[in-house]
Amino acid sequence: MPRKRTPVPVAATPDPEAPVVLSVSGLQKSFGHTVAVSGIDLEVRAGSFFGIVGPNGAGKTTTLSMVTGLLRPDAGSVTVNGIDVWGSPMSAKRVIGVLPDRLRLFDRLTGAQLLYYSGVLRGLDDVTVRQRSADLATAFGLEDALNRLVADYSAGMTKKIALACAMIHSPRLLVLDEPFESVDPVSAVNVTEILQKYVASGGTVVLSSHGMDLIQRVCDHVAIIVQGAVLASGTIDEVRGEKTLEERFIELAGGRKVAEGMEWLHSFSD
């Protein structure tokens, strides 16, 4: 018999008076002569599904790493739930769940062990961790993989177990760098549903993605970052105007490059 699906809450615009969960002000970061982030300001309210888009190398990962306390900014401040991330990193990290860009998981553990240690490290008791691990494994379709080493997981399974670990302590803010990369379409729908329910119950998601359709569908707000600066930010409708988000993105990101001078590619080597 087909599994009955619980209705997914429609992505509503969050209450404009809801408390600010994430506040980013004047954030800057350079690597040698490369300016990765050149003064970013962002404000994200509770119950918001906030998308960050930008071309390759725009500074999205660098920004999210500074927001979550993983990379020290050269200048600027970040507060999460009123806590200064760089002033009180321990307290701030308690209320943040992170799916980083380059996953460095303890992959010699099984999925079950990784979930267990993620929960215990976040201060949850044994019974709670086991209960939540079972719930997360079901929600992410990882029940059959729980007793296998994470090192043997596929890229998509690894992404899902890392996302489950990021959520186990029910954080106020989830910061997800490319959460849908490598995730199959069915799993992506399931993960989206999980995130939408989390947001509908007052949680806040900030995610980066190259999937314009996805951002347009699930996010209520979006920021377009190009060369380390926010070029547009607001509700999806404010940012895209009369265009699609993709068209607006391409316009702001500098337009398409015409593939000239590549004639050699059409004269095959054999």
Ligand SMILES: Nc1ncnc2c1ncn2[C@@H]1O[C@H](COP(=O)(O)OP(=O)(O)OP(=O)(O)O)[C@@H](O)[C@H]1O
């Ligand atoms: N550790 C580092 N050392 C040197 N340069 C770095 C480092 N991390 C990022 N950069 C540079 O900073 C810039 C922004 O990189 P970042 O990874 O933040 O971009 P991104 O928007 O996440 O890109 P993508 O969409 O390709 O993931 C790039 O020019 C990148 O080469």
